[in-house]
Amino acid sequence: MMEFIDLAAQQERIKAGLDRRIADVLLHGKYILGPEVQELEAELSGFCGAKHTITCANGTDALEIALMALGVGAGDAVFVPSFTFAASAEVVPKQGATPVFVDVEEESFNICMDSLERAVVHAAEIGLQPKAIVAVDLFGLAADHPALEQFAAKNGLFLIDDAAQGLGAKINNRMVGSFGDITTTSFFPAKPLGCYGDGGAIFTNGDDLAELVRSIRMHGKGTNKYDNSRIGVNSRLDTMQAAILLEKLAIFPGEIERREKVARRYTNALSDVVQTPVIPSSQNSTWAQYTLRLASNTQRDALKAYLGENGIPSVIYYPKPLHLQAAFQGSPADPEGLGISEKLSQTVLSLPMHPYLKAADQERVINCVCAFFADK
Ligand SMILES: *Cc1c(COP(=O)(O)O)cnc(C)c1O
Numbered sequence: 001m002m003e004f005i006d007l008a009a010q011q012e013r014i015k016a017g018l019d020r021r022i023a024d025v026l027l028h029g030k031y032i033l034g035p036e037v038q039e040l041e042a043e044l045s046g047f048c049g050a051k052h053t054i055t056c057a058n059g060t061d062a063l064e065i066a067l068m069a070l071g072v073g074a075g076d077a078v079f080v081p082s083f084t085f086a087a088s089a090e091v092v093p094k095q096g097a098t099p100v101f102v103d104v105e106e107e108s109f110n111i112c113m114d115s116l117e118r119a120v121v122h123a124a125e126i127g128l129q130p131k132a133i134v135a136v137d138l139f140g141l142a143a144d145h146p147a148l149e150q151f152a153a154k155n156g157l158f159l160i161d162d163a164a165q166g167l168g169a170k171i172n173n174r175m176v177g178s179f180g181d182i183t184t185t186s187f188f189p190a191k192p193l194g195c196y197g198d199g200g201a202i203f204t205n206g207d208d209l210a211e212l213v214r215s216i217r218m219h220g221k222g223t224n225k226y227d228n229s230r231i232g233v234n235s236r237l238d239t240m241q242a243a244i245l246l247e248k249l250a251i252f253p254g255e256i257e258r259r260e261k262v263a264r265r266y267t268n269a270l271s272d273v274v275q276t277p278v279i280p281s282s283q284n285s286t287w288a289q290y291t292l293r294l295a296s297n298t299q300r301d302a303l304k305a306y307l308g309e310n311g312i313p314s315v316i317y318y319p320k321p322l323h324l325q326a327a328f329q330g331s332p333a334d335p336e337g338l339g340i341s342e343k344l345s346q347t348v349l350s351l352p353m354h355p356y357l358k359a360a361d362q363e364r365v366i367n368c369v370c371a372f373f374a375d376k
Contacts, residue, residue, distance in 0.1 A: 002352060002361050004313040005190050009356035010255075014247050021243040034239030040246050041201075047249065048167065048177025050203035052210035055237035056217050059164040059186025060087040062200040063134070064094060065235060066182040069212045070158045072097045076131035077123035079157075081111045082321040082333070083341040084136045088162050089322050089331075098128055101323040101333035103340050107278045109291070109348075110143040111135050113151065115334040120155055122335050132158040137166020137176055139317070139350075140192060140259075140288035141279060145171060145179035152180070160184065164200075165288035167193050168256050172282050177203040182213075187237075187245060192259070192286045193252050195241040258355035259287035262362060266290055266351065269366040273373045289317055290353040292369075297346040304349055306372045312365050315350045 011018070021036070028034060037055055044053040056062050072078060074096035080089040082101040092099040100123045103115035111133075120130045133152055135143040145161065152159040159180030163169070167185045169176045177183045185191075187199030202213050215221050220232030263285070267276045275293040279285050294300035300316075307314045321341035322328050351365055 005354045017247040036242040040242040048175040050177040051205040054202045056200045056235040058198040059200040061235040062184035064091040077128035079133045082323045103338040109138040119334045136162045140286035142169040168286035170284040255355040289350040291350045
């Protein structure tokens with residue numbers, strides 16, 4: 001049976017190193033904030049070119065801590081794309097602030113600058129204080145951070161990059177992790193860089209901001225854990241997970257190249273029959289997902305069913321945009337609507353994508369997609 005994401009193949013490759021790393025942790029017994037956590041934070045900073053890396057318990061906490069560190073609170077508007085995973089927006093009302101939904105671009109799946117501009121004007125009109133943007137690097141493709149940085153500076157907004165799917169992505173060879181004020185990521189097992197449980201990290205180039213983030217993640221500590229300067233949270237990456245991530249990070253750049261190869265094979269074989277992902281020439285995707293756009297909802301659902309009948313897994317990310325979710329009912333949005341987010345949720349389909357997808361298996365996926373369209 002073909003896997004949508006094959007974590008076992010990766011484990012087989014790095015098993016010896018993992019065993020060694022895990023044995024080390026069992027031996028020294030520092031299960032919380034042990035030496036592997038610091039080692040990983042240093043390695044991650046080197047990997048993505050961020051001055052500071054602070055690990056935490058998961059990608060949602062990373063976003064929440066980022067908002068806390070930036071002082072987001074009641075009366076503030078935080079601009080979030082509607083076509084993303086719920087965590088990107090869920091953290092906003094938790095701080096007492098208001099998520100304002102922004103539409104995405106059809107080709108990149110990422111936040112649309114025109115829609116963002118309208119949403120910021122609208123937020124001010126309804127009496128909110130425009131405060132921050134959460135830009136998501138959806139499916140592994142970085143949002144247009146150079147444009148977002150300019151827009152944020154011009155409008156006095158903070159820029160947070162939700163890189164849960166985009167760690168390892170590049171714009172003009174600059175790695176995700178160093179754009180905006182703060183970048184957050186997730187090490188959930190199915191993300192491009194995942195551990196064997198929950199995990200997350202926060203990246204920033206700001207010294208004061210990094211200090212604040214370190215304090216917030218440990219109960220708002222001052223000089224030590226029993227000196228509390230502010231209200232914080234308890235959000236740590238386990239030493240065991242850090243040890244596992246050190247082994248995985250070592251092979252991550254090579255895995256991104258493998259993903260790129262898989263993506264290229266899909267695109268070469270399928271771009272004549274179906275709308276394949278579009279990656280701007282200035283960018284490198286980390287290929288968290290390989291996502292097709294179908295002509296209609298009926299066609300998408302039919303293709304998904306056909307693949308399933310032939311033993312090929314596929315997933316819809318995401319079947320409902322956030323502004324249509326009950327949880328976010330009544331949230332403000334771009335006054336011109338979020339038509340692209342609605343359309344994409346009806347028409348996207350993600351194909352099996354991971355660094356160890358065998359050429360023969362990929363051939364089966366490709367043949368099946370082609371057979372579906374030949375039948376029409
Ligand atoms: C997975 C994900 C998160 C949340 O990460 P967790 O580690 O599961 O909390 C946030 N944003 C996006 C875009 C994600 O894909």
